[in-house]
Amino acid sequence: MSAAIALRRAGLAVDLIDRDPHWRVYGAGITITGPTLRAMGKLGILDEVLRQGYAADGIDIRSADGKPMFSIETQNEALGDIPSAGGILRPTLHRIMSEALLALEPRVQLGVTVEAIEWQGARTGVTFSNDQSCAYDLVVGADGIYSQIRQHLFPDAPRPQYAGQLCWRLMMERHPDIERRTFFLGGPAKVGLNPVSRDQMYMFYLEAQPEPVWREEETQHSVLGSLLEGYGGVLSDVRHHLGAASNIVCRPLETVLAGENWVRENAVLIGDAAHATTPQLASGAGMGIEDGLVLGEEIARHEDVRQALSSFMRRRYARCKLVVDSSLEISRLERERSAPLEQTKVVERALASLNQEF
Numbered sequence: 001m002s003a004a005i006a007l008r009r010a011g012l013a014v015d016l017i018d019r020d021p022h023w024r025v026y027g028a029g030i031t032i033t034g035p036t037l038r039a040m041g042k043l044g045i046l047d048e049v050l051r052q053g054y055a056a057d058g059i060d061i062r063s064a065d066g067k068p069m070f071s072i073e074t075q076n077e078a079l080g081d082i083p084s085a086g087g088i089l090r091p092t093l094h095r096i097m098s099e100a101l102l103a104l105e106p107r108v109q110l111g112v113t114v115e116a117i118e119w120q121g122a123r124t125g126v127t128f129s130n131d132q133s134c135a136y137d138l139v140v141g142a143d144g145i146y147s148q149i150r151q152h153l154f155p156d157a158p159r160p161q162y163a164g165q166l167c168w169r170l171m172m173e174r175h176p177d178i179e180r181r182t183f184f185l186g187g188p189a190k191v192g193l194n195p196v197s198r199d200q201m202y203m204f205y206l207e208a209q210p211e212p213v214w215r216e217e218e219t220q221h222s223v224l225g226s227l228l229e230g231y232g233g234v235l236s237d238v239r240h241h242l243g244a245a246s247n248i249v250c251r252p253l254e255t256v257l258a259g260e261n262w263v264r265e266n267a268v269l270i271g272d273a274a275h276a277t278t279p280q281l282a283s284g285a286g287m288g289i290e291d292g293l294v295l296g297e298e299i300a301r302h303e304d305v306r307q308a309l310s311s312f313m314r315r316r317y318a319r320c321k322l323v324v325d326s327s328l329e330i331s332r333l334e335r336e337r338s339a340p341l342e343q344t345k346v347v348e349r350a351l352a353s354l355n356q357e358f
């Protein structure tokens with residue numbers, strides 16, 4: 001959606017397809033970093049995101065028994081007056097972005113996917129699952145970690161890899177004691193509480209597992225309850241409120257970096273299709289949003305689509321690779337149960353680098 005907004009604003013006609021006939025997103029929270037808020041500002045959606053989401057600078061670090069240890073400052077002068085951290089519900093963000101996009105009148109077709117891509121010189125032919133076909137100056141594959149477009153463009157690209165952790169997320173009312181992102185370190189796993197609106201927050205719990213494990217929905221609340229045993233303070237309150245009706249999502253973390261080049265002819269991969277990361281820096285969606293924005297900027301700046309795509313790659317590769325690599329490094333430190341300061345040093349270093357303009 002960010003690419004479609006940026007390309008419409010650059011004056012292009014845009015056809016957007018999504019295979020989901022209802023264009024849904026699942027109901028968890030998402031953390032937004034300062035650079036992502038900056039990109040949202042450039043896309044024209046920041047005011048709505050701040051109005052309907054939550055913003056607060058910094059991250060509090062507490063021990064597993066809930067005692068304050070230290071904090072990480074996230075402000076940086078490169079962000080100007082943009083808040084350096086925040087959160088929002090995924091369906092709320094989806095609604096804000098889709099409304100901003102639809103106001104720009106792209107052609108949106110839902111319940112449709114791509115059957116074939118045919119290289120035709122300056123243009124690329126795309127055949128859709130509804131038997132329609134069309135030739136395009138630019139094709140953008142933004143279809144997530146299991147990207148079908150990646151298969152079409154780069155059949156030999158690496159496949160998503162399991163990263164050794166399951167991520168549990170639990171949506172709940174915001175605890176009055178949680179006013180900004182809060183990590184609980186030094187226990188069996190990294191746990192965090194992130195506000196997503198004045199009234200709501202989500203918890204994440206990163207469970208180390210050598211192989212992906214499927215957690216049955218009916219028993220998720222009791223498994224999560226046992227994982228939280230021994231944690232104190234706010235997390236002890238959270239554990240006592242768990243029940244069969246709790247809003248829990250549990251999934252294995254996976255990652256993929258589709259090589260050093262995401263461009264073939266006049267087609268490009270963006271977002272998780274190009275660089276899916278584990279969530280330690282809360283920057284996966286942020287990098288995807290920036291990709292879309294930069295694509296629009298480069299298309300507006302160049303007459304030639306291929307030159308625009310080369311500039312796009314120059315601006316995006318190192319930045320997205322930094323997110324994937326640093327997130328995996330933090331994930332390793334978490335699984336090894338390394339000292340909290342050792343983990344947060346990598347978080348701080350990567351976030352400071354991402355705050356810079358690129």
Ligand SMILES: Cc1cc2nc3c(=O)[nH]c(=O)nc-3n(C[C@H](O)[C@H](O)[C@H](O)COP(=O)(O)OP(=O)(O)OC[C@H]3O[C@@H](n4cnc5c(N)ncnc54)[C@H](O)[C@@H]3O)c2cc1C
Nearest residue numbers: 018019031113143144148167271272279282283284285286
């Ligand atoms: C546990 C977890 C926590 C996370 N937390 C954060 C966070 O706090 N902050 C953050 O910035 N990021 C976070 N992320 C990462 C973030 O969720 C992803 O980076 C982001 O959703 C990627 O967006 P995307 O649009 O590239 O792909 P997706 O969100 O996967 O969207 C892909 C779209 O393409 C459609 N599609 C798929 N296949 C096809 C097809 N064949 N044809 C047509 N359409 C298709 C889908 O229906 C979907 O609408 C987290 C990820 C995980 C797993």
